[in-house]
Amino acid sequence: QVQLVESGGGLVQAGDSLRLSCEASGLPITISVMAWFRQAPGKEREFIAAILRSHEYTMYADSVKGRFTISGEHAKDTVSLEMHRLQPEDTANYYCAVSSTIWPVTPGRVSYWGQGTQVTVSS
DSSP: OOEEEEEOOEEEETTOOEEEEEEEESOOTTOOEEEEEEEOTTSOOEEEEEEETTSOOEEEOTTTTTTEEEEEEGGGTEEEEEEOSOOGGGOEEEEEEEESOOSSOOGGGEEEEOOOEEEEEEO
């Protein structure tokens, strides 16, 4: 049974940093990418960052490039998201996701989702 468990969300102030983590278990061998998405109220779920499951190659959305860093501990199937200089517009529910499709990683290509962790940035 596949499980993705996120942790690390919370309430922070603008300019602060936060680290999200996702522990995956039961992943089939076909899963090749681990990623983060976010969804703000009234908006579509959007891609944030992704990392290959067995490599350090990463990809970022333009909106977070230079502020967010994705990293993976591949032997443990964990992925983290370091978020710096957070702004109110970063407020959203953040989801861990895995996919069998390498690029692009779109919501329609996600194989499994985590339950999400809320990040709220106050101004």
